Amino acid sequence: MYALGFIITREIYEDDQYGKVGAQKAKALARSLRQTKEIVAANVYNRAFTAGYTGGDGIVLLSTAHLNVAGGTYSNKIATDADISEAALEQASIDISGYRDDRGLLIAAKPKKLIIPYQLQFEVKRILGADGRVGTDLNDPNVLKQSSIYDQVVVNHYLASTGTDDWFIMTDVPDGMKYFERRADQFEQDNDFDTENAKFKATARYSFGWSDPRGLYGSQGA
Template structure:
């Protein structure tokens, strides 16, 4: 629907002191603190798992060497979607607008909408992390206690008991991450890298991580999380919707990823018959996760 002089009658007359509702501050970009970014030149990208070798058995004297094998595992596909938004202004509105409230300011608002869209799409990877309706290459949601291994068995990237953010929960998460193995059960040096929380937990996280002694107790024990510096980077994400869910990005490669197929592009044109001006913005990208070991979390208690 075009923006006409009827939508902004006040813009046609002098005497307006301020137009409010658009000049809000914006949070700095947050998705790039969570996802590893790559570019793409295809309609989609696929990450394919390759199984590893197991432990070497004892070779008896004169006996042949045992030979292992490897195989293709689970496939994760990133399909790049186009996100687009635009607006239409009548020529009369452009001519009669005394404050440029519709033209230049709407272009800035369009850019704001595109940035907010990208943040929301990115955060939804975590917002849906426990939802069985959104599964990945192994047929499981992002955070699951039943991720299958190609060689058999399963592994978990969530707490055995759902817990709110606390000293004990973070310590257990660090222990669970340190016990990560590859597809054949070999130990890997997985470590926490970033703690990702909603705004609702931004005060609690400081009490847990920055106290010299154990928070919330009468004991004089040291705060081991603080002493060991387990979480050097805490990311507060304003687009997470669950007030008590929290997440950990690990150092495991090929975890949370973003593929940029086409950066945001702004364009405009005029309709010959109506003389309406059309403005639009488009961007194409995808967000997801390849190796579930790249992230750990809890939905809260």
């Protein structure tokens, strides 16, 4: 549950000839509600490697030791944390393609969306945008661009609260990342009879998380 509000006295309301006070406060309240939702959503990623923020299997979101229901473990992160690069993205695609279910059966998973902090946006453009391999004098093609594996790139400005080189890949595995909304953003207003104050509030109920960790893949950077 998220809620915030403000109060305007009757005297302010009477003296505010151009309606600036109420309009400014209402605008700030709406912005606060939007900012809160962005931060709460991004925290799922920002805490993906952080001990204490665990999922249903008691393991953090991105780990090399997730538990299978039928026994054994699986990984949804790169074996050795690496900065984003051509080689790292190729390895990520290979790892995701090798995802298996709890019974050890291949599920033919695919990368769906590359999610990065704003600090990595130009590096990613170089990696994915060039016709040839980046940083070499070879004539090899850029297979990442040709295969269109990472056509969908999302720059999230609310990432990187603990590091500016973390990167994530959302996969097409069902029941992965989740957003539950119990109450959409709601704005209400009422007047207090005794004080003659006008009260304004905004509320929302929602949560972000995940069910199947295979819905995400990532690295903390080198």
